[in-house]
Amino acid sequence: MSRMCELTGKGVQTGNNVSHANNKTRRRFLPNLCHVTLISDALGQRFRLRVSAHALRSVEHRGGLDAFLLKADENELSMRARLLRRQIAKKTSEAAAAA
Template identity: 70%
Template sequence: MSRRCELTGKAVLVGNLVSHSNRKTKTRFLPNLVNVTLISDKLGRSVRLRITAHALRSVEHRGGLDSFLAKASDDELSLRARRLKREIAEKSAAAA
């Protein structure tokens, strides 16, 4: 399982820890990933995703998972999230 957010695409960053004596030590900066269960209103079911805490705040701010996925670009979404976005779009098109 990769350390990548399924909604925003945020992943591991690499950099240096710099000491007071200016010694550099390689380090990895890991994203704050959490396992959450989000509810899709249009599909009427819950979805388990591994996303960052920042993405969880963004989902709540935009008004839920359905509206977040509608505004998100496909480039940063994972394969599971893209399938979910397509499924929600088909469901809303059939209802309209």
């Protein structure tokens, strides 16, 4: 499993450690990934995802997993999140058509 956020696509970045003597050695900056369970209101299910702490704040800010996924760009999402997004979009369009 790669070190990437399933919702935002945030991944590993590289850079340098710079010492006091200005020596530079390569290093990796890892994203702050958390295993969280998020609830989809449209589907009525819980989903376990590996997301960054920043993405978790964004999900809360947008009003839940459904709102976040519907507004998110598909290119940033993982394959699992894309499938989930399509299911939510289908379910919400069916609900809107029935109303």
